[in-house]
Amino acid sequence: MSVLKEKILQSAIRLFAEKGYQATSIQDIADDCSIAKGSLYKHFGSKEELYISILEKRQQDMIDAVDRIRKMQLPKRETYLEEIACQFDFYVEHGYYISRDHNELPPVNNDKIENVLSRMRRSMFLYYQDILTRQYGQAIEQWKWDATAMLSGLIREYTFHLLFGYMPIDKKELALFLAERMDDLVEGLRKRSGPPLLTDELMTEYAQIDLKGLYASREGRREALIHKISSIIPDIAVPNQRKQELAEVTAMLQEESAQEQPRRFLQLALLRDLQSESELSFYANQLFPLI
Structure with missing residues (x-):
């Protein structure tokens, strides 16, 4: 992402949060960035497209945060707790949409934006199911949709209390509390063995989502950034x-990143060398969360 495009996104996030989507014009955003409106349209075709880009960036930020947790290679239970806590940290910082204070609700009667939001909600639901499946395995297979609905509901409800009730609840303690309640739920389901309410047939629309595709996009972003750095060096x-040294560093970074188990310490050292050059630092900084 170019420096100007990132600047436009950050300006739009702030103005949408302060003034609301409807009251913010493309001219307002262009003025805030000190650019002509035509320059903004070169990056985003409409205010609607800009809003969607912000939503997608938010989701990608969440995916990157989760991926960093998984790369820590913690014990399974600790990973489970860290991922739940991550949800609260993220939503408290960013809100559900754009404004952390939730002043900015998504535009109404806009099919394109609503479709994006619906897809994101389904993706997050599948991610919560992935969390539970990794923790409980076959123990919840029969009730995976119902268990996911309950975890999703707990996270949403407690997030609202954190956001709007300004309750001083420690995120780690909250994650532990929810994890233990899910333990109780899974144990209860195993004891009673009742049939699920949400079946595969009812959840077909969710089952069609490729959750792995969300994480695959991360690899594509990393490769694109490395390629961009390589093209700038000359x-x-x-x-x-x-220049020759930098080209070799970039090639080593690309080769190491393609390994099945890349050496993170080496990736970080290579990135820091690239980061030391001002013309490359913007792109190198974007790579740090992706390794």
């Missing part, structure tokens, strides 16, 4: 010997 204002 034109930066450094001696030719340094």
Whole structure:
């Protein structure tokens, strides 16, 4: 993502949160970025497209945060708790849509935006099911949809209390409380063995979502950023010997990142070298969360 495009997104996030979607115009955003409106339209075709880009960026940020937790290679139970706590940290910081204070609700009567929001909600629901499946395995297979609905409901309800009730609840303690309640739920389901309410037939629309595709997009972003750095190196204002060194560093980073078990310490060292050059730092900084 270019520096200007990122600047436009951040300006739109702030103005949508302060003034609301309807009251914010493309001209307002362009003025805030000190650019012509036509320059903004080169990156985003409409205010609707800009809003959707913000929503998608939010979801990608969440995916990146979860991926960083998984790469920590913690014990299964600790990973479970960290991922639940991550949901509260993320929503308290960002809100459900754009404004952390929830002043900015999604535009009404807009089919394109509502379709995006609906897809994101389904994706998050599938992600919660993935959390539970990794923790409880076959113990919840029969009731996986019902258990997911309950976890989703708990996270949503407690998030609202944190956001709007301003309740000083520790996120780690809350994650532990919810995890223990899900333990109780799973144990109860196993003891009673009643039939599920939400069946595969009823949840067909959700089952069709490719959750792995969300994480695959992350790999594509990493490869695109490395390729961008590689294409910039020949034109930066450094001696030719340094350009050769940077090209070799970039090639090593690409090769290491493609390994089944990349050495993170080496990736970080290579990235820091790229980050030291001002013309490359913007793209190198975007790579840090992706390794």
